[in-house]
Amino acid sequence: MFKFFRRKTAETTDHQRALTQRLAASQDNLGRNLRDLLHQAERIDDALLEDLEAVMLGADLGVTTTERIMQALQKAIASKLIEAPAAILPAIQAELFDILEPCEYYLDLELEQSKRPFVILVVGVNGAGKTTTIGKLARRLKDEGLQVMLAAGDTFRAAAVEQLQAWGARNAVPVIAQQTGADPAAVIFDAMQSAVAKNIDVLIADTAGRLHTQDNLMAELQKVRRVIQRQNASAPHEVMLVVDASTGQNALNQARQFNQAVELTGITITKLDGTARGGVLFAIANELRIPIRFVGVGEQLDDLRSFDATSFINAILPLE
Numbered sequence: 065m066f067k068f069f070r071r072k073t074a075e076t077t078d079h080q081r082a083l084t085q086r087l088a089a090s091q092d093n094l095g096r097n098l099r100d101l102l103h104q105a106e107r108i109d110d111a112l113l114e115d116l117e118a119v120m121l122g123a124d125l126g127v128t129t130t131e132r133i134m135q136a137l138q139k140a141i142a143s144k145l146i147e148a149p150a151a152i153l154p155a156i157q158a159e160l161f162d163i164l165e166p167c168e169y170y171l172d173l174e175l176e177q178s179k180r181p182f183v184i185l186v187v188g189v190n191g192a193g194k195t196t197t198i199g200k201l202a203r204r205l206k207d208e209g210l211q212v213m214l215a216a217g218d219t220f221r222a223a224a225v226e227q228l229q230a231w232g233a234r235n236a237v238p239v240i241a242q243q244t245g246a247d248p249a250a251v252i253f254d255a256m257q258s259a260v261a262k263n264i265d266v267l268i269a270d271t272a273g274r275l276h277t278q279d280n281l282m283a284e285l286q287k288v289r290r291v292i293q294r295q296n297a298s299a300p301h302e303v304m305l306v307v308d309a310s311t312g313q314n315a316l317n318q319a320r321q322f323n324q325a326v327e328l329t330g331i332t333i334t335k336l337d338g339t340a341r342g343g344v345l346f347a348i349a350n351e352l353r354i355p356i357r358f359v360g361v362g363e364q365l366d367d368l369r370s371f372d373a374t375s376f377i378n379a380i381l382p383l384e
């Protein structure tokens with residue numbers, strides 16, 4: 065058995081620093097807003113607690129997660145574990161860590177014979193960053209010495225096939241494609257057969273962007289999933305939702321609906337370089353507990369990080 069992304073594999077601290085700087089540069093930073101509020105506060109009172117709640121809601125943590133944190137704070141205040149405003153920030157940070165840490169599972173590519181090719185089905189709304197993430201992921205896997213193949217399952221959007229082929233060419237990995245308008249399930253079926261014939265380790269299937277509210281398109285995705293499963297009962301081995309961090313609270317709805325339709329096993333959050341609105345990840349983790357795999361921090365090939373709860377929280381909510 066070969067495990068590719070081990071749990072808790074340390075990424076370089078340079079990467080973490082870059083993420084921190086990028087998030088800190090943003091104006092709508094949860095950490096900065098909380099710190100400003102707490103620095104000005106002389107004592108803990110109802111007004112301060114209400115303001116804290118508003119900041120967390122404004123940072124896309126969502127009602128349920130915000131309530132969870134507020135309850136933890138109120139309990140700590142009542143029992144005098146927290147007595148001054150300065151003690152609130154570390155308490156929030158600890159609670160956020162408790163929410164996120166259970167979702168810190170790196171993608172395990174268990175390349176047993178029964179799971180070859182390891183099939184990754186990538187789903188999400190339009191423009192979330194699916195195809196780009198696939199390009200970056202193909203590079204990472206290839207750098208690990210794995211044989212990678214891509215399937216151009218987005219047969220809907222004009223130029224989507226060419227876009228994936230460009231990523232394939234950049235990484236020198238084969239791309240299985242048909243013409244625009246073809247049945248995506250048929251493309252992925254072909255790709256699975258080809259991957260078996262060519263002894264491919266990992267097959268990554270792109271899909272067209274779709275709104276989680278479009279029932280017919282969600283049904284199409286379910287069909288893709290069934291066709292993959294018919295080829296190999298253990299596949300797909302990963303159904304990865306890609307969400308754009310700047311989407312805010314809507315990303316929680318996306319995660320709920322895609323999860324209901326195709327049983328997500330992983331989430332990648334993109335565009336964290338352009339925004340500090342990663343707060344919705346806490347809402348998703350708190351409610352759905354789906355493993356968070358990667359963080360996208362740019363448009364280039366190496367702008368994909370394994371998700372690490374500690375560095376994510378330190379980036380969003382640094383203690384000083």
Ligand SMILES: Nc1nc2c(ncn2[C@@H]2O[C@H](COP(=O)(O)OP(=O)(O)OP(=O)(O)O)[C@@H](O)[C@H]2O)c(=O)[nH]1
Binds near residue numbers: 360363
């Ligand atoms: N800054 C930044 N841009 C990103 C990131 N990931 C993707 N993008 C950009 O977002 C845009 C959309 O990315 P795609 O990968 O085409 O998104 P998609 O989900 O495949 O889109 P559809 O196929 O149209 O549904 C492109 O301009 C990407 O370069 C990221 O992590 N950071």
Ligand SMILES: [Mg+2]
Binds near residue numbers: 195
């Ligand atoms: Mg795409």
